[in-house]
Structures are given as structure tokens and as C-alpha cells.
Amino acid sequence: MTVAERKNHDKGVFIDVSAAAQRLSGVVNETPLSLNTTYSELFGAIVLLKREDLQTVRSYKIRGSYNKISALMERDTKLNHVVCASAGNHAQGVADTAKKRQVKATIFMPVTTPKQKIEQVNMFGDQWVDVKLIGDTFDQSNDAAMAFAQRQQLRFIHPFDDPEVIAGQATIGLEILKQHNEPIDYLFVPVGGGGLAAGMVSVFSQLSPETKIIGVEPSGAASMGLAIERGRPTALAQLDRFVDGAAVCQVGQHSFELCQSGLTDVLTVDDGLVCQTILNLYNKDAIVVEPAGALSLAGLQQYQEQIKGKHVVCILSGSNNDITRIEEIREKALLYHGLKHYFLVRFPQRAGALKSFVADILGANDDITYFQYQKKHNRESGLAVVGIELKSESDFEPLMDKMKAQGFFSDYLNHQPELFSLLM
Incomplete structure (x- = not known):
């Protein structure tokens, strides 16, 4: 083929990318494909970002x-x-x-x-x-x-399970190949319903078949991985909506048919890593992305050995991030790195108990970021929910040991989802 069109004869999926490119000419931005120094140095690769966060309506x-x-x-x-x-x-x-x-x-x-x-x-x-x-x-x-x-x-108008919607998303692939003259070894793509990933498969299977296409899903909404495992689109029993732009209960039939044979791999990433990626992009490169927009970059960690010295493209799919979510994003990043911990702390019912906790239990760099106390339990002690932020993950065990040794420890909440969710 001389144009980026693909016919899957077994499944009957036809993606006309050439026609889509003509319709979109002069309508959408040809978004930049830019070298990211931060991630290139981190992974020892040439990491290029396809900036759909700069697209009109701030997404692809x-x-x-x-x-x-x-x-x-x-x-x-x-x-x-x-x-x-x-x-x-x-x-x-x-x-x-x-x-x-x-x-x-x-x-x-x-x-x-x-x-x-x-x-x-x-x-x-x-x-x-x-x-x-x-x-x-x-x-x-x-x-x-x-x-x-x-x-x-x-x-x-379906958001992803439609050949003409997929063809529109596929025009990103045409732009990437036009913008980068050297072979692309890896393409990391965020996956929700699968429309964007299917579009990339449609283009790269014809114009750059040597490129390995890696789909990246949030761990709480891994519908493409389940579909490939089962051999058909299958509804998730539970869905975590934190990465809202990719929180899809079931991928589309059309997108599944293309991705099943065209994706090299499908990864899942933790919300905390997604959040850390959002913060990294903002703090180091002044790039604002939504959670789904950070998925592709977050997936690099699992491929850090394979991508060394390679040309890697990551699609930043959107920047529609609500500023009110920033504290939640920071919190999830800290939890992911083992730097934020919540405890039930047993305080003796005596004057100076809190002062003793701060002076004798907390390390020099530990910080109390959440405290809720009720003096109602019994005459000897009262329980408080305490959130503590650490400077280093290695500070956790000494903190826990001191709390237990001096009788302050009652329970650890991070691994108790029902209790912990009340604090988040």
C-alpha cells in the first residue's frame, strides 16, 4: 500500500486514514514531536513526546x-x-x-x-x-x-468503537512518521477504549512494521489486557475511575480486533506512578497533562532495559486536568513511593503525650500532615488517625519500631482500602 490504510480481511475492519487526513487538513493542529531531555537521560534513550496535549480542545x-x-x-x-x-x-x-x-x-x-x-x-x-x-x-x-x-x-458518535473515529485518531501516526526521519523502535500509546491504539496499529503496520507498539493501561481499568487474555472484549468486574480518560469498562470490538494482532505488548501501571509522571512533567518540563495523558510515559519504567539507546515515541494524549485534583495526585505519588503513611495511634490520656510522640517517635525529617483525635475511648488511652510524610522510604521501619516499642502503635491503614479510602 502507498497510503496508510489497513484492511483486516479476517475481521472486516477497514480504516481509511488517507481520507481522514484530508478531512482534518487545516482543522487540527499538527502537534509537535519533541525530544524530552529529562526522560531521555533517565532511560538512556531518545525519548520523543507527541504533544497531543497541545491539540485544539487539548486532546486528540x-x-x-x-x-x-x-x-x-x-x-x-x-x-x-x-x-x-x-x-x-x-x-x-x-x-x-x-x-x-x-x-x-x-x-x-x-x-x-x-x-x-x-x-x-x-x-x-x-x-x-x-x-x-x-x-x-x-x-x-x-x-x-x-x-x-x-x-x-x-x-x-461513539468515542472509540467506530472505524472512522479510529481513522481520525490514526492521523497522529502519519504525523509522527513525517516528523521523525529515523526509524522508531518503540511507540508507547495510552489505552482506554482502544481507539487511539487501534489507529496507531493501522498506520504503523503498513508504514513502519518494525516499530513495536506498546499499549499502556491504568491498573484499575485494564480492559484491553483482559480482552486479549480472553480473546474477546470482556467487561471488567470492577473499574477504578481515577485515570478518567482511560477508565473504560470494556474495549470496543473494532479496536480490539486491530489491537489483538497489532500491539506488541499491553502494560498496566499503578495510579501512583501515573501521578509521579504528572508531577515530573510539570515540575521539570512545565508540561501539564491529565492522568490518561501521562500513561505512555509511565509505561517506560517497565521497558527500561529494552529501550536503552532506542528511538522511543510516547503520546501525551491530553491536558484537561482539573486543578482541584493536584493534592490528590501528589498524595498518590507519595503513597506510591512509600513516603506517606497513615496510622491509628494510641495516645495515653495524659498531658504531654503528643509532645512525647513528636519528640521521641518522629524522625528529624518526618512531618505530620494529617491528625484527627477523639478523646472518647477509655480512661487510659485515646485513638488518633495520623498521617506522616517521610523524606526517605527507609525511614518507615525505624518509625514503626519506635511506635511499637513505646506503645503508640495501634494499626497501619495504608493496606486497608475501606478505612484508608475515608482519608483520601
């Missing part, structure tokens, strides 16, 4: 939504109303497309969606969008959107 999602809606309008000149469901980036992509193509869009979002994201959708779509807040979760909102589209006989 505009590519798929614009290509899909434009293709529909080419086939149906009377199309004037579409429907979608999203908790964030897809909604913004559809809203921006609706305004550009002057098509009404009814966008369903969960009631729990942060106000900032709702305002962004209304800003990008202006008078062309109607936001409906229905359901406590994305799945409930999505069900309502699909039912509405069916009742009104309107076209539903």
Missing part, C-alpha cells in the same frame, strides 16, 4: 469526532443533529466539531462531572450543544444517550 479526541461527523455529512447532506456520551475529552471534541460544522450536538454527561468540564464543553460548542446531565456514572449516561439517539433517530 477532536481528530476522531471531526472525521466521523464529517464523513456522516458527506453521506447524508441533511444531517443536522448528533448525539454522544462522555465524561470529558470526547464531549469536547464533539462540541468543537459541532460548532465548526454547524451541527447540533446533544451531549450526555454524568451528574458527577466536574463543573469545569461542563463549562469547557459549552465553551467549545457554544449554541450548537445541549448538555444533559444524567446518571451517576459514564455507563448510565452512555445508556441514556444511546436510548435518546434511538428514540429520536439520530446518529450516535
Whole structure:
């Protein structure tokens, strides 16, 4: 083939990237592919970042939504109303497309969606969008959107499980190969529903088949890994929504069919490592990314031996991060590195007990960051929940030993999810 198109004859998935590139020409930004010195030095590789965080609507999602809606309008000149469901980036992509193509869009979002994201959708779509807040979760909102589209006989714009949406996302691959003249050894791609990863497979399988494509999922939403293990898209029994841009209960059929044969590997990464990556990018490179946007870079740690001396591309998929999440992100990063610990501490019911705890138990660099005390338990002692931040992970065992030796220790909470979640 001379263009980046792929036909999977066994599965019948056709991805027309060439047509998508023509539709998106002059509409989306050709985002930079930039060398990142920090991560290149850290891993001894040439690490390049594809900056979709700098895309219009601050994520790659505009590519798929614009290509899909434009293709529909080419086939149906009377199309004037579409429907979608999203908790964030897809909604913004559809809203921006609706305004550009002057098509009404009814966008369903969960009631729990942060106000900032709702305002962004209304800003990008202006008078062309109607936001409906229905359901406590994305799945409930999505069900309502699909039912509405069916009742009104309107076209539903899927966030990932659609060949034309995948083709729009695939144009990122064309840009990467145009921007980098040397062979790309590894491409790390964030995976949620699989639309972006499927798009990369579509392009690289034809134009750079030697490139190893590594999908990276959050450990609490590893739906692609489960699908590949089972041989079919399978709904997760539980879903952690922290990495909200990639928190998908079940990958799409189309994206699965492409990724099953095209991905070299699918990794899962801990939320804490994702959070540390967000902080690293902000503190060292002044780059703002959302949790899903940091997934690809977080995946490098598991491939640190394989990528030494190699040309590596990581896609930063978006920067729609709510500033109110920063403290939670910092907390998760500290927990991941073993620098933040929560305890139930037993304080003797006597004057000076807290002073003794600070002077005799805490190390010189330890810091109390959370303290909640109730003097109600019995005459001899009272329990307090205490959060302690350490400067070094090695300070944990001496702290624990001193607490036990002097009778302050009651329980350790970090490994008790139900209790610990009340503090986070």
C-alpha cells in the first residue's frame, strides 16, 4: 500500500486514514514531536513526546469526532443533529466539531462531572450543544444517550468503537512518521477504549512494521489486557475511575480486533506512578497533562532495559486536568513511593503525650500532615488517625519500631482500602 490504510480481511475492519487526513487538513493542529531531555537521560534513550496535549480542545479526541461527523455529512447532506456520551475529552471534541460544522450536538454527561468540564464543553460548542446531565456514572449516561439517539433517530458518535473515529485518531501516526526521519523502535500509546491504539496499529503496520507498539493501561481499568487474555472484549468486574480518560469498562470490538494482532505488548501501571509522571512533567518540563495523558510515559519504567539507546515515541494524549485534583495526585505519588503513611495511634490520656510522640517517635525529617483525635475511648488511652510524610522510604521501619516499642502503635491503614479510602 502507498497510503496508510489497513484492511483486516479476517475481521472486516477497514480504516481509511488517507481520507481522514484530508478531512482534518487545516482543522487540527499538527502537534509537535519533541525530544524530552529529562526522560531521555533517565532511560538512556531518545525519548520523543507527541504533544497531543497541545491539540485544539487539548486532546486528540477532536481528530476522531471531526472525521466521523464529517464523513456522516458527506453521506447524508441533511444531517443536522448528533448525539454522544462522555465524561470529558470526547464531549469536547464533539462540541468543537459541532460548532465548526454547524451541527447540533446533544451531549450526555454524568451528574458527577466536574463543573469545569461542563463549562469547557459549552465553551467549545457554544449554541450548537445541549448538555444533559444524567446518571451517576459514564455507563448510565452512555445508556441514556444511546436510548435518546434511538428514540429520536439520530446518529450516535461513539468515542472509540467506530472505524472512522479510529481513522481520525490514526492521523497522529502519519504525523509522527513525517516528523521523525529515523526509524522508531518503540511507540508507547495510552489505552482506554482502544481507539487511539487501534489507529496507531493501522498506520504503523503498513508504514513502519518494525516499530513495536506498546499499549499502556491504568491498573484499575485494564480492559484491553483482559480482552486479549480472553480473546474477546470482556467487561471488567470492577473499574477504578481515577485515570478518567482511560477508565473504560470494556474495549470496543473494532479496536480490539486491530489491537489483538497489532500491539506488541499491553502494560498496566499503578495510579501512583501515573501521578509521579504528572508531577515530573510539570515540575521539570512545565508540561501539564491529565492522568490518561501521562500513561505512555509511565509505561517506560517497565521497558527500561529494552529501550536503552532506542528511538522511543510516547503520546501525551491530553491536558484537561482539573486543578482541584493536584493534592490528590501528589498524595498518590507519595503513597506510591512509600513516603506517606497513615496510622491509628494510641495516645495515653495524659498531658504531654503528643509532645512525647513528636519528640521521641518522629524522625528529624518526618512531618505530620494529617491528625484527627477523639478523646472518647477509655480512661487510659485515646485513638488518633495520623498521617506522616517521610523524606526517605527507609525511614518507615525505624518509625514503626519506635511506635511499637513505646506503645503508640495501634494499626497501619495504608493496606486497608475501606478505612484508608475515608482519608483520601
